[in-house]
Amino acid sequence: MESSGVIMSNNKENWLLRLVNLDQRYYYLALIILLVTPIIRPIGLPILVTAPTKDFYQYVNNNIQENDKILIWGGMSVGFWPTEYKPGVIAAVQHFFDIGAKIYWISDATEDPVICDQYVFPTIRKGSAVYGVNYVNLGYYSGGEMAMSAFAKDISSLVTQDYYRTPVNQLPMMREVSDANDFDFVIHITGSPPEWLLRQYNSAYGKDCGFISISGMMGIYLPYYASGQLVGFINGLRGGAEYETLTGNPGIGLASTDTVSTGHIFFSFLIVFTNVLYLIKRRLNKQ
């Protein structure tokens, strides 16, 4: 009996050791299988709209009217565009176009004006909106917060031509703005902390600010949202899917939420599983 107990204990230890030391590539493989399955066969998991997205939507719905001017500082990168930015950006910009607001798009990241030119404006249903009259892509300006500050103070000191090298004095909508005071709502699409925009537009000019960000920034944006400095923000793929739900325009965001939810469940399982393994291993070592 004693020897069979020892054998069982050894088998248990071996099994646990194998699990603990399992090659991490198996976890990647499991993750890929779990992500791939819902893409091919969507499950239709429900999605709840979080407060930051709801407030962003309600602010736009209640406060932005036809011909209001929305300034968008774009800081998107290609890597995060397809899933993290695209759902939120497309849903929100479509919402602005549907209302009839004027969109001034300026970039503080090198890849952003290309994304705006190739993937944002061509994708949107623009109705009767005309380039230069209802929307404009002003291109990339280096300097980060200094460029934001210069633009807020005097647009003509920074911007002389748009992304397509058309002088701004030939664009009718550019004659309607001279500094930050002329805008009704300011948005930063970025994976960076929100301080640049808040310092230069909210604190300095009292402008209402919103953000479209990547998921990773959630914890950093929340204190500013809780304090009321942000009217709301759209947080990555999840936020984009929520905004699509609110606007009633299902798109890539809602189509992808199944996969992300599956990923969340898998990671939650891994956190519990690895911690349990660690505790069992520690107990066995003590014995």
Add this chain to the structure above:
Amino acid sequence: MISQDIGIWIQVLLIFMYFSQLYKDNFLYRFSEYTLIGIAIGHGVVLAYQNVVSMVYIPITMRGEYILFIPITLGLLIWTRFIPKYSWISRIPMSLIMGLSTAIAVRGAIKTQIYEQIIATIRLAIIETSTLGTINNIIIIITTMCTLSYFLFLKKHEGALGITARIGRLTMMAMYGNTFAWFYMSRVASLLSQMQLILLQWLGLG
């Protein structure tokens, strides 16, 4: 049906080359990584050049704004970093850039990051309409005070201060953990986009 678009094929090929690193480090992975970095830098350089042309060259040659020679000179001085004998000169424009960016940031930093945050915390109502809201506000008030006490170095962290400082430390750890988790999910979303490209756009499944 499999895609006929050459652009999609190149994207998928580069994705597979990049993912090959999951097996082990290899030439294909490094090639795809360097391609990405090279393209990003090349694109950045072109945009920076266009900025110099539109914001400096055209204003000087077309409109005679000769005052722009001052920032040009300062910009060129940064390149003295590559001449060891005169590298100290590069500190002058760098100091100006640092000074200017600090000045611009400080203007709004006190209001944005300190004043507004303190006011928002002070104004928190302990009793909310919902029970969860009340609990949330109490947690925010306690953890804010405890985190601030962690940075109080006038007294040794012992006794009551030791307890609050420890709670503050745990609060910060929870916050960092939360941020890390969100960043991780952000990367999963990026992986998802690659999967969608392979399965939906390239293979035409789904």
